[in-house]
Amino acid sequence: MTFDVRGGTDALPDDRERFPLGGGRERSSRRGEARDGEARDGEARDGGACDGGACDTVSQAPYVELHAHSSYSFLDGASLPEELAVRAAELGYDALALTDHDGVYGSLEFAYAAHAVGVRPITGAEVTLAGGAHLSLLCETHAGYANLCRILTDAHAGTRLAGREAREPLPPETTVDFVAAHAGGLVCLSGCARNGLAVVDPDAAVRLAHAFEGAFYVELQRPYERGDARRNAMLEELARTLGVPTVATGNVHAHHPRRVRLQDTLVAARRSS
Numbered sequence: 001m002t003f004d005v006r007g008g009t010d011a012l013p014d015d016r017e018r019f020p021l022g023g024g025r026e027r028s029s030r031r032g033e034a035r036d037g038e039a040r041d042g043e044a045r046d047g048g049a050c051d052g053g054a055c056d057t058v059s060q061a062p063y064v065e066l067h068a069h070s071s072y073s074f075l076d077g078a079s080l081p082e083e084l085a086v087r088a089a090e091l092g093y094d095a096l097a098l099t100d101h102d103g104v105y106g107s108l109e110f111a112y113a114a115h116a117v118g119v120r121p122i123t124g125a126e127v128t129l130a131g132g133a134h135l136s137l138l139c140e141t142h143a144g145y146a147n148l149c150r151i152l153t154d155a156h157a158g159t160r161l162a163g164r165e166a167r168e169p170l171p172p173e174t175t176v177d178f179v180a181a182h183a184g185g186l187v188c189l190s191g192c193a194r195n196g197l198a199v200v201d202p203d204a205a206v207r208l209a210h211a212f213e214g215a216f217y218v219e220l221q222r223p224y225e226r227g228d229a230r231r232n233a234m235l236e237e238l239a240r241t242l243g244v245p246t247v248a249t250g251n252v253h254a255h256h257p258r259r260v261r262l263q264d265t266l267v268a269a270r271r272s273s
Contacts, residue, residue, distance in 0.1 A: 061093050061095075063093070063248075064093045065088065065093065065096055065097065066099075066122070066124075066138065066189065066247060067136050067189065067192070067219070067221075067250065067251050067252065068084055068096060068098055068099060068250070068252035068253075069098075069101065069126070069251075069252065069253045070084055070098060070100055070106045070110065071106075072100045072106035073100040073253070074101075075266045075267065075269055075270035076101065076253060076263075076267060076270065077100065077254070077263070077266075078254040078262045078266060079253075079254045079255040079256070079259055081098060081109050081110035081113060082113040083255040083256075084096065084098065084252070085110060085113035085114040085116075085117055086113065086255070087256065088114070088117075093119055094120060095119060095121075095122055096114060096119050096120075097122035098110045098122070098123065098124060099124040099125055099126045099136050099138070101125070101126050101128070102127060102128055102152060104124075104125055104148065104152065111123070122138055123139040123145060124138040124148070125148060125152060126192070127152070127155060128155065128173045128174070129175065129176060129179070129197065129204075130173045130174070130175050131200070133200040133204070134192055134196055135179070135188060135189065135191040135196065136190075136192075136219065136249075137151065137179075137186050137187070137188055137189075138188075140185050140187055140215070143185035144184065144186040144187075146185070147183070147184055147186055148182075148186060151178060151179055151182055152174075154175075155174040156169075158173075159171070176197075176207060176208060179211070180211035183208075183211045183212045183215070187212070187215045187216075187217070188208055188215060188216045189217050189218075189247060190205050190208075190216070190217065191219055192221060192251050193221040193223050193225070193231060194223070196219060196221075198219070198235055199231060202238055206242060209242045209244055216244050217244060217245055218235050218239040218242075218244060218245070218247070219235075219247055219248075220232050220235055220236070220247065220248050221249055221250070221251050223251065
């Protein structure tokens with residue numbers, strides 16, 4: 001089996017099935033048990049786009065972060081992409097996904113920094129849908145990156161109205177239908193705890209689960225808010241109904257606790273403007 005990946009083409013023997021989030025099954029026994037293509041509740045899977053021969057091995061870390069924001073998520077993320085990459089290496093992560101809001105602005109410098117510290121970079125974005133729901137898209141192939149760029153272009157296409165170009169742009173947004181039509185080469189996570197598509201509109205999440213067949217994951221987060229347990233129980237039930245795996249993410253906005261106050265200040269400035 002041969003499949004395209006960012007940075008090259010990896011060939012896997014025909015008897016080795018590829019994980020939906022990248023990597024081969026051959027060495028999964030090193031983790032104590034085979035994953036069989038499913039993510040465990042409370043534990044993130046090895047994920048995303050691969051480089052060179054990286055897809056020949058499965059991540060050895062018990063957790064990698066698949067939902068992280070840098071300072072390119074303006075007035076939201078409090079750390080540079082390089083800082084996130086270095087911190088991921090310090091924590092022993094084999095991979096890290098950068099999912100800034102509605103853009104891949106920091107993906108290049110993130111990729112350079114991640115490679116320098118031995119972390120596999122996963123290119124992605126947290127995409128805003130019409131109505132305000134969010135979902136996370138991760139690139140798995142060259143075609144996936146092209147489709148992500150098409151989705152982001154569509155999201156920004158209507159942000160500047162004709163004759164009002166000098167005014168503040170409208171918030172970017174795309175549609176479930178457009179995302180579904182450009183699902184190839186992408187992995188879809190159902191979104192964050194507060195505004196995730198599976199939380200806001202489970203019916204739309206069902207539609208995308210069919211569009212991203214074999215590459216759709218219900219995203220579980222615990223921001224330590226009232227209703228966390230109830231929400232995650234509902235999401236787990238949705239995953240069981242759809243027959244898709246769950247994946248735990250942290251919705252990271254800073255590389256270190258000392259940046260929490262800065263992140264709070266950025267969010268306060270955004271909400272007051």
